[in-house]
Amino acid sequence: AKGLPIPQPPSRLFIGNAGEIDPANLPQSMWRLADVYGEIFQLDMPGGRKLVVCNNYELNNDLCDGTRFEKVIGAALKEVRALIADGLFTAYPNEKGWGIAHRLLMPVFGPITIRKMLPEMNDIVSQMLLRWDRFGPENELVCADEFTRCRLAFDVIGLAAFGYRFNNFYRENAHPFVTQMADVLLECGKRANRTGIENALRVFSAQENAANIKAMQSLCDEIVADRKKNPQPELNDLLNPMLENTDPVTGEKMSDELIRNNLCTFLVAGHETTSGTLGFLFYHLLKNPDKYMKLQKEVDEVLGDGPFEAKHVSQLPYLKFCIYETLRYMGPIATPGKHAIKPTLIAGKYYVEPSTQLVMNLKPFHHDPKVWGDDADTFRPERWMDGGFEKLPPNAFKAFGDGERACIGRTFAEQEMILAVATIFQKFQVEMADPSYQMNVKVTLTLKPNNFAIKVRRRPGRS
Numbered sequence: 060a061k062g063l064p065i066p067q068p069p070s071r072l073f074i075g076n077a078g079e080i081d082p083a084n085l086p087q088s089m090w091r092l093a094d095v096y097g098e099i100f101q102l103d104m105p106g107g108r109k110l111v112v113c114n115n116y117e118l119n120n121d122l123c124d125g126t127r128f129e130k131v132i133g134a135a136l137k138e139v140r141a142l143i144a145d146g147l148f149t150a151y152p153n154e155k156g157w158g159i160a161h162r163l164l165m166p167v168f169g170p171i172t173i174r175k176m177l178p179e180m181n182d183i184v185s186q187m188l189l190r191w192d193r194f195g196p197e198n199e200l201v202c203a204d205e206f207t208r209c210r211l212a213f214d215v216i217g218l219a220a221f222g223y224r225f226n227n228f229y230r231e232n233a234h235p236f237v238t239q240m241a242d243v244l245l246e247c248g249k250r251a252n253r254t255g256i257e258n259a260l261r262v263f264s265a266q267e268n269a270a271n272i273k274a275m276q277s278l279c280d281e282i283v284a285d286r287k288k289n290p291q292p293e294l295n296d297l298l299n300p301m302l303e304n305t306d307p308v309t310g311e312k313m314s315d316e317l318i319r320n321n322l323c324t325f326l327v328a329g330h331e332t333t334s335g336t337l338g339f340l341f342y343h344l345l346k347n348p349d350k351y352m353k354l355q356k357e358v359d360e361v362l363g364d365g366p367f368e369a370k371h372v373s374q375l376p377y378l379k380f381c382i383y384e385t386l387r388y389m390g391p392i393a394t395p396g397k398h399a400i401k402p403t404l405i406a407g408k409y410y411v412e413p414s415t416q417l418v419m420n421l422k423p424f425h426h427d428p429k430v431w432g433d434d435a436d437t438f439r440p441e442r443w444m445d446g447g448f449e450k451l452p453p454n455a456f457k458a459f460g461d462g463e464r465a466c467i468g469r470t471f472a473e474q475e476m477i478l479a480v481a482t483i484f485q486k487f488q489v490e491m492a493d494p495s496y497q498m499n500v501k502v503t504l505t506l507k508p509n510n511f512a513i514k515v516r517r518r519p520g521r522s
């Protein structure tokens with residue numbers, strides 16, 4: 060009698076429960092099954108993998124006990140290791156490179172250093188706004204392109220994190236690195252959901268994937284080699300400390316390979332997440348005009364017609380909570396994985412072995428009415444205001460991940476999003492290109508609104 064039985068959909072010969080999962084949209088399948096089975100369910104996947112999926116606050120809160128559970132590198136992240144190996148995002152628990160990079164980089168990702176990157180972030184945001192202005196009010200701006208594929212978040216990380224200009228706002232087609240990365244991430248997701256035999260048969264896509272990976276790694280190597288040859292000590296970026304600082308525990312510096320893996324990691328982990336969130340945020344604001352107007356008022360009161368300064372990052376609480384509410388509602392990372400360090404009972408109820416992959420199903424977890432109330436399915440940034448944020452129970456909000464493997468780029472991302480949205484609101488009036496658009500989600504490694512477009516018109520009197 061090892062705990063309560065865990066519900067499971069009927070299993071089929073050879074494929075187990077793989078038929079329950081849409082390989083092109085794994086999160087959607089997880090949400091659907093949560094609706095059917097409730098707080099927990101299990102799936103038998105190809106290759107003998109067993110998944111246990113946790114859907115409410117009680118169970119996910121328990122998974123955040125770092126003494127009993129730790130991050131697991133699931134099938135998709137294992138594939139991404141071909142590109143970024145022991146980089147922070149895909150490193151196995153206790154992998155040596157993770158420890159060195161984590162300790163060395165944690166202080167660098169703190170608010171003091173990140174504030175110093177504001178001019179570089181502003182440089183890129185201004186390029187975007189200038190471009191929007193030139194195209195005029197009838198031009199449809201596809202959010203995924205503006206914020207993701209080729210432009211804002213990508214260029215911000217390039218410039219702020221390692222002093223490199225991808226210059227995507229000046230190109231008709233994205234920088235080759237961007238396309239290579241999108242292709243690699245898509246292919247990794249597909250490989251993770253195919254059987255071993257199927258992957259072995261896809262010789263051409265494997266070759267193309269390997270070529271893309273090589274090209275991306277070479278560019279990162281070139282950036283590092285160039286910086287070593289031409290030091291730029293005046294730059295407030297991540298590359299300088301990665302080259303110079305030492306890990307306080309081992310006394311080691313980061314090897315060139317570890318630096319490359321992490322440069323590439325910041326681009327992978329940082330550009331789709333930030334831009335997906337911006338796409339979702341604009342969707343919610345445009346579907347809820349009262350929230351849009353409230354945010355407009357805050358931006359006008361705080362920024363007026365003046366330049367965005369470092370102090371403004373912490374002076375726009377409504378904007379910050381619009382971002383948190385967007386991430387709660389449905390963020391770009393949907394199903395982070397964990398496993399039990401030793402056999403244990405989740406929340407004292409469900410028995411799991413270390414070999415089982417545990418999935419934090421963030422959408423149903425972030426909509427648990429026991430924590431968020433009966434209006435959990437409504438977009439309402441106000442729920443975070445007036446102490447609402449402080450009153451949340453422990454581990455209620457995990458859009459940035461959990462514990463020591465939580466997002467190292469959170470301050471970077473929040474600052475970038477606050478800067479971008481505040482300056483867009485300062486200068487432009489935004490509307491949906493197609494007012495009848497309904498959310499449909501596109502999944503690569505992360506989630507984003509599919510084909511969601513906006514139009515922008517310069518506000519009267521704003522230069």
Ligand code: HEM
Pocket residue numbers: 130147148149161216324325328329330332333336386390391392395396457458459460461463464465466467468469471472
């Ligand atoms: C890890 C979310 C932006 C770098 C994570 C994780 C989540 C997350 C959920 C944990 C993943 C897991 O448990 O498997 C987000 C969101 C972002 C964002 C929602 C934006 C809205 C960024 C940015 C950067 C970044 C801008 C870099 C500049 C990383 C790295 C890790 C990570 C390196 C791995 C940390 C480790 O395991 O040591 N992020 N992220 N992220 N994120 Fe972010």
